[in-house]
Amino acid sequence: MKDACGVVGAAFPGSDAALPIYYSLYALQHRGQESAGIAIAHNGVTRSIKGTGIVPWVFKRTDLLSVHGSVGIGHVRYSTSGGSGIENAQPLTVNFGGGTIAIAHNGNLVNSGELRRELEQLGHVFLSDSDTEVIVHLLVKELMRNDIPESIRRLMRCLNGSYSMVIMVNDILVAVRDPLGFKPLCFGKVDSEDGHGYIVASESVAIEVHDGEFIRDVRPGEVLVITGAQMESHQLYTPKNAAHCVFEYVYFARPDSIIDGRLVYDVRLKIGERLAAEHPVEADMVSPVPDSGITSAIGYSKKSGIEYIEALMKNRYVGRTFIMPSDAVRKKAVQLKLNTIKPNIDGRRVILIDDSIVRGNTSRRIVDRVKKAGASEVHVRIGSPPxxxxxxxxxxxxxxAELIASHKSIPAVETAIHAETLGYLSVEGLVEATGIPASDLCLGCLTGVYPVEIPGERCALRQLRLEEFDSGE
Ligand code: SF4
Known part of the structure; x- marks a missing residue:
């Protein structure tokens, strides 16, 4: 398993892009807190600033003001255990015969091992085990022979998996979204004191932070090439169906972002309403597990008529437990992160709304804390299926093996997390809440059926293999 990150690209002819990218990365901080980086092109030279930790630790305003150049890209990253070092921080920058390329990638290739072996047999040397480096090698090979759109077309033909990328080829900004549109990517226009030009980013909040105008999502299979003030769109592959990650709506994205035409807040509200309809229970209060449970708890309260009262308060200066790299850190983080509001809970029957249960340890600790604070009953409602x-x-x-719902029944999970009752949203309920047809969503982790071929897993291919795609042009 690799990263799920945030990317941003800016082309601001006539002004510097570093500071606007920094602000956008701030807006995307929730997508990754382990490292951050910015690469800026100027007069044929690309300069990068990268470091481990959150955005304000990595970049000093004075450093950013000294980096000139109107085109740049940025990245925030979270990693799996062992991969959080500076060597894996992006953007990845390389020099080649045609100049310099920098890449920031959100996603994971499922065929990167195969591609790497093929390249190694051809004499390519790799410095890391990242799939982004595989993409760089393939892209350089194509750029030596073709123009940018044709190079990207040929690149995409080789890649299997999820990728939303921003790429700088010298001072040309390129945005690429995979043909199934797993990961979000959108663009907008900025005309404010922050600059004038285009921003491409994982979420619309990274455009709004500049008072920019969100234009639309980058379509699955689409490539944008921005040269100075000119933007060209190339629909390189036209998918029959998409496979948008449903977890962006459940958990990952900010509720104030618009992803594939849906405001995440609206989807989470509907999740809560639907949860109340599917799993009603008599109780005195509805409380979210903050932050990602908040909007769904409001929806549950609205639909059920049970009062919304907060049982837990979050210390916002502690990172998200789901994206913490080790178990030990994760355990401590729950204690640091969530405190109970005892007078709100004492003697009450509490409905706790959370977005998901992964291993079950965090849920159990939270239920125990709410009971210790005096709750007479704790009913857990989850805004996603198991x-x-x-x-x-x-x-x-x-x-x-670590996913509790993969080897325990729902009553067994209920017992394991010490809840009086447990209710998960149905797959149909979740799909309905997104307003997107199931045939355009990835539900792999919830159904065990994936939209791309993964060795050893069941697959419902959404379309022909990439080699057989009709070109959209
Ligand atoms: S398997 Fe689950 S988390 Fe992964 S992309 Fe699909 S829906 Fe998202």
Whole structure:
């Protein structure tokens, strides 16, 4: 399992891009807290600033002001255990015969091992085990022979998996979204004191932070090439169906982002309403597990008529437990992160709304804390169906053996987390809440059926293999 990150690209002719990219990365901080980086092109030279930790630790304002150049890309990253070092921080920058390339990638290739072996047999040397480096080698090979759109077309033909990328080829900004559109990517226009030009980013909040105008999502299979103030769109592959990651709506994205035409907040509200309809229970209060449970708890409260009262308060200066790299850190983080509001809970029957249960340890600790604070009953309601299979497409989830719902029934999970009752949203309920047809969503971790071929897993191919795609042009 590799990263699930945030990417941003900016082309601001006539002004410097470094500071605007920094602000956008701040807006995307929730997508990765382990490292951050910015690469800026100027007069044929690309300069990078990268480091481990959150955005304000990595970049000093004075450093950013000294980096000139109107085109740049940025990245925030979270990693699996062992991979959080500076060597894996992006953007990845390389020099080649035609100049310099820098890449920032969100996603995970499922065929990167195969591609790497083929390249190694041809004499390519790799410095890391990242799939982004595989992409760089393939792209350089193509750029030596073709123009940018044709190079990307040929690159995409080789890649299997999820990738939303921003690429700088010298001072040309390129945005690429895989043909199934797993990971979000959108673009907008900025015309404010921050600069004038285009921003491409994982989420629309990275455009809004500049008072920019969100234009639309980058379509699955589409490539944008931005040269100075000019933007060209190339629909290189036209998918029959998409496979948007449903977990962006459940957990990963910010609720104020618009992803593939849906405001995440609206989807989470509907998740809560649907959860109340599917799993009603008599109780005195509905409380979220903050932050990602908040909007769904409001929806549950609205639908059920049970009062919304917060049982837990979050210390916002502690990172998200789901994206913490080790078990030990994760355990401590729950204690640091969530505190109970005892007078709100004492003697009450509490409905706790959370987005998902992964291993079950965090849920058990939270239920125990709420009971210790005086709750007479704790009923847990989850805004997603049970996670029964791993994600191979860029969300860092544990192995099947560690996923509690993959080997325990729902009553057994209920017992394991010490809840009076447990209710998960149905797959149909979740799909309905997104407003996107199931045939355009990835539900792999919830159904065990994936939209791309993954060795050893069941697959419902959404379309022909990439080699057989009709060109959109
Ligand atoms: S398997 Fe699950 S987490 Fe991974 S991309 Fe699909 S829906 Fe998202």
């Amino acid at each position: 996670i029964i299979s791993p994600c191979y497409l860029g969300i860092d989830m544990p192995t099947r």
